[in-house]
Amino acid sequence: MSGRFVVVGAGTMGLGIAYVAAGAGYRVELVEVDPGRATAAGARLGELWERAVQRGKLTADAAAANRERLTLRPSLGEVAPEPDVVVEAVPERLDLKRAVLRDAAALRPALLGSNTSSIAIAELAAGLDRPERFLGLHFFNPVWAMALLEVVVGPATADETTAAAVALAGRLGKDPVVVRDMPGFATSRLGVTLGLEAIRMVADGVASPADIDKAMVLGYRHPVGPLELTDLVGLDVRLDIARTLQAAYGDRFAPPPLLEKMVAEGKLGRKSGQGFYHWDEGGRR
Numbered sequence: 639m640s641g642r643f644v645v646v647g648a649g650t651m652g653l654g655i656a657y658v659a660a661g662a663g664y665r666v667e668l669v670e671v672d673p674g675r676a677t678a679a680g681a682r683l684g685e686l687w688e689r690a691v692q693r694g695k696l697t698a699d700a701a702a703a704n705r706e707r708l709t710l711r712p713s714l715g716e717v718a719p720e721p722d723v724v725v726e727a728v729p730e731r732l733d734l735k736r737a738v739l740r741d742a743a744a745l746r747p748a749l750l751g752s753n754t755s756s757i758a759i760a761e762l763a764a765g766l767d768r769p770e771r772f773l774g775l776h777f778f779n780p781v782w783a784m785a786l787l788e789v790v791v792g793p794a795t796a797d798e799t800t801a802a803a804v805a806l807a808g809r810l811g812k813d814p815v816v817v818r819d820m821p822g823f824a825t826s827r828l829g830v831t832l833g834l835e836a837i838r839m840v841a842d843g844v845a846s847p848a849d850i851d852k853a854m855v856l857g858y859r860h861p862v863g864p865l866e867l868t869d870l871v872g873l874d875v876r877l878d879i880a881r882t883l884q885a886a887y888g889d890r891f892a893p894p895p896l897l898e899k900m901v902a903e904g905k906l907g908r909k910s911g912q913g914f915y916h917w918d919e920g921g922r923r
């Protein structure tokens with residue numbers, strides 16, 4: 639199987655999507671405007687392939703073939719027209735995503751997706767060329783380990799496009815859910831509800847973060863507790879999503895003052911070394 643797959647943005651999500659697409663046999667072009675980020679992404683991808691070989695998940699030949707199928711590009715202008723798939727994974731800002739999607743649509747891809755975690759597909763599609771080819775392709779972090787692909791169908795998305803996205807999920811080894819274009823989709827809306835309530839419980843002194851998480855892991859069989867998950871996602875990311883959902887659904891999604899305070903103090907979770915837990919190279923402390 640071949641085909642051309644373009645990913646825009648080589649951050650946490652973009653490099654994961656590119657890694658999985660190369661593993662599925664696509665020729666991948668990973669577009670990153672920041673040269674430092676591009677170098678870091680290339681190094682990280684190299685580590686991922688090396689680790690897959692060490693763990694026996696890939697043969698050395700397969701890893702080398704995947705690596706050969708992936709090319710880093712400094713801009714969309716260097717990508718040839720009519721790729722099979724383009725997925726944007728640039729930061730969660732409406733104006734930036736719209737600009738990137740407009741440039742991506744000019745390449746006339748068969749399928750155009752956004753990895754947004756909270757912005758409505760209808761808003762991203764406004765003014766877009768061929769909006770019937772566009773939808774949300776919401777991958778989860780880390781992309782190579784998480785089975786879910788949330789396919790978000792916008793008001794202008796054609797049925798054939800949704801069917802193509804479901805088929806793409808299968809090729810990438812993902813299990814899709816198809817959801818209507820409502821803020822927070824099916825995942826962020828529920829996941830953030832639990833996270834915000836857990837933060838209010840910490841503020842109320844109900845129990846320690848570790849015991850609140852333990853209660854959900856042992857009592858409800860969640861693989862990780864809501865506070866540890868908030869640390870993994872990033873407190874700043876969750877705060878942004880809470881604000882988006884508050885604007886859409888009202889104060890039941892109002893960010894708890896403790897979350898706002900922690901973000902203001904730079905306690906962003908794993909990425910900053912401190913959130914509800916302390917983090918270092920060895921993981922959660």
Ligand code: NAD
Pocket residue numbers: 646647648649650651652669670671672675727728729730731734738753754755756776777778779871
């Ligand atoms: P990130 O900040 O790690 O990466 C974004 C990358 O895009 C950066 O490297 C940046 O330099 C690059 N970029 C910016 N403008 C660009 C442009 N015009 N062309 C090419 N590259 C450009 O962000 P992330 O965490 O990977 O998130 C990306 C998207 O995925 C966001 O919409 C986010 O909401 C969503 N998302 C994130 C997660 C998560 O856990 N981090 C999970 C699901 C979805």
